[in-house]
Amino acid sequence: MKLEVYNRLMAAQMNRRNVLKGAAGAGAIAAGASMGLGGLLRPALAQSGLRAEMLGIPGVGVGSPTDADWQKVGALTLDATRQNVAEREFAGVELTFLGLNNQNLHNFLFRGFLKPWEAYTGAKINWIDLAQADYNARLQQSIATSTVDFDIIEMGAPFEGDVLGKGLASEMPDWVKDQIDMDDYVNYLKAPVGTWGGKTYRISIDGDCHNFNYRTDYFADADLAAAWEAEGNDGPWEVPATWQKVQEVTKFLKGKKVGRFDAHGYLDPLKGWGGFAFYFLGSRATAYAKHPDDADWLFDADTMKPRVNNPAWVRAIQDVLDVLDAQPADQINADPGTTGFQQFLAGTGSMLSWWGDIGSNAQTSDTSVVGNDVAFSILPGSDDVYNAKTGAWDTLASGPNYAPNMAYIGWGVYVMARVDSDAKKQKAAWSAAAHIGGKDISLWTAAYPSGFQPYRNSHFDIPEWVGSGYEEAFISNYLASQADSYNHPNAAIEPRIPGIFQYYSVAEDELAKIYAGQSGAQEGADKIAAAWEKITDQIGRESQIALYKASQGI
């Protein structure tokens, strides 16, 4: 995500240049001239001390960060390490780090961040770089064949069942918790996420959620408003706050025009995406399926009985089927990459659930044409919510039920249990992990290209972003949609059980058949449930139940 944030900052810097054309700008140039270009471009607002200095590396408008910049950030944030580790304390220690090799993200950054740490502590880090597509298979094979050949791993929380559930990770020492200031995490990243059996294992370095992206120009269009009223629809022409309204609006927009282009409503990805497309049906389903009085929404934790074929999920699937004919052409072949980047950002469709990347790309990506016409909120709610315990649809006194989908729960850093037998190595591994997951360094990863979204409360300090060049209204709206999702009391958090992506993958196959008209919503959902039961039996029902409960902190 952060590449786009960086580009956004670049774009903001261009705006500032325009401002500087004025008389006030002349004074600013005069003042900035003595500091050089970098000094001129640095945020003028209240960003003091370390954080402000960090945001100046490399500085907005001076090109993408390089390895030298990552090393500078790593060196600048080394104080926390110095407080817990003596110089050369880890001399002779070698650690192996497994992470992603996405260009100029993930491991690329970690290498730079940890170079000063290596120089100070005397430890050496060897790297295992994996393509994202190879990550799951490599991890599963390492676990299954008992060939864990790494000491530190960058890993998503959905895999915690596979790793923590099998006792493969090292418990976080208390000094690490203090060093990284875990209390600063947004609510949903706090326990039980990152914990297992009451013990803490994860240093979060990222946050994930689906938010609702919509086109403001659609909902300000006078012609559409008039047509909405003329066709006798309920309520004013406005941004839908519930899935019921999303459906109404999507059906209404079929055959309409916005300007000279075909209008479309909500965009559903109908093609599989290696398990990740299931998150998008999940985003439609959570408002129906996640009852505020029930932590479960995908399985019954007591029995591992799937809920994917209950009335809530079937309603979500049926919703997709009901608006199939209102979707853009060839939607049957649209995966989430298509709906996000080739459709919504390219001007097709008016409503979309996605990770934070849409907001950060909207005004910065060269392929985006919706930059000035996009806004954000948490996922829509539902007028009623299914109560799996009573089998009835409840209407809440508080109004629509909202249940933001915390899809994937973000990346974290974990230390493997194999270092536990060597106290020096264990401390070194945790120190390295704590360095790249530190509070200060995380501000930099939130503001520059890194692959990670904001995930700490301290990342939502609007003046800090405004000081970096963002328009206050845009960034406030964007960050609020994420913060409100993260901190929502009824957030839907997926089970961190072994093989969770197997469940998603097999569901995608059945959903593809439903969307192609080969089976109905209920029939297809029943097949998904049957396939899930089979996976549960294969992996081991009792152990899955135990691990599910452990992941919930029960």
Next chain:
Amino acid sequence: MAVPGQSEGDQLHTVVSDHMSPSRILAGRALLWLAALQLLVVLIVQVLHKLEAISIGFVNWRPLLYAYVFWAIALCVSQVLVRGEQGKRALFVLPAVLFVVSMVVFPLLFGLYISFTDWNLSSPTGPKFNGLANFRQMSGDPFYWNALKNMVYYVLAVTVEYTIAFGLALLLNAQVRARKFFRVAFLLPLMLSPVAVSWMVGKSMMEVRFGPLANLGRLLGWDNPSFFGTPELARMTIMLMDAWTFIPFMMVMILAGLQALPKEVQEAAKIDGATPWQGFWQVTFPLMLPVSITAIVIRIIFKLKLADIIINVTSGGPGGATDSVTSFIFREYRDRSNVGYGTLLAMVYLVLIIIFVTTLLKVVNRWTRQFHQEGAG
């Protein structure tokens, strides 16, 4: 006149029986037995250790590999010690046999064992023997049978590809202008990776919104130029993309065959008054049958492995219409870590392929003989 086989040179390579001393034979046999014993001991110790029957053992299975290598070397040395010159002759083949056993036969047997286990990589209990359960699951798995059905369509498409390839080969074999240029140009698709073809053609040129082929479709009056929108069209488009990539392969094989044909035969046919069609159908085509069959069989084997284009472009959709057996096994194995079932599917597919290709070769062989006999008659 010298009798072949009795020349001086041949006599130099004649192997005579050595006289082996009993002690040498004994040493050879002892070495072999000792090596076999250590291999057996290492195997038993490690198996018992893994079964937690004994506490001593190795951290991993690598020592067993070293024991196997030592045994293999001992086997080779003992051959020389026991059988002398005859044993040295065996050394020309023995290392290759041992290598094949360790790199092909053993993995195949191991794969066979895996295919009868319930092994999901996420399962905490590891592989468990489950008899024919995977086979029963396969027989009721609509995705697998759907993929097999699709494979029938894909394989049948080879006949069309062959016809086109033959036609192109005939054209390129004729005296056309810029023949060399066209030969290279027609080969270009074969040089492209199927993954590149997937992205450049399937996901870019055929993209329904901005793809040039989609725009061409619109120009020609196709309202919704979705190349993968319906099951039939999607399957056809996948066939076309695969054909575009591999027709040049068949073409170049057939072209090589055509160029190797003696021109005198065609000339004789012309003198006898054969029409161009008769010249092709009764002279060129029969003479090209061996090359054609080789090209078709190799192409079918390629086709049976079809997966990359499907995985990249349609993921098997819409609704499984383009799924191939390999792309389905890929999802089962990689996305779902279902190693036992995935291996069983692959094993069954291997058996089906062997049966199919063997039958095909036999039928074609019989048909070719019949064709030639009729021709001769």
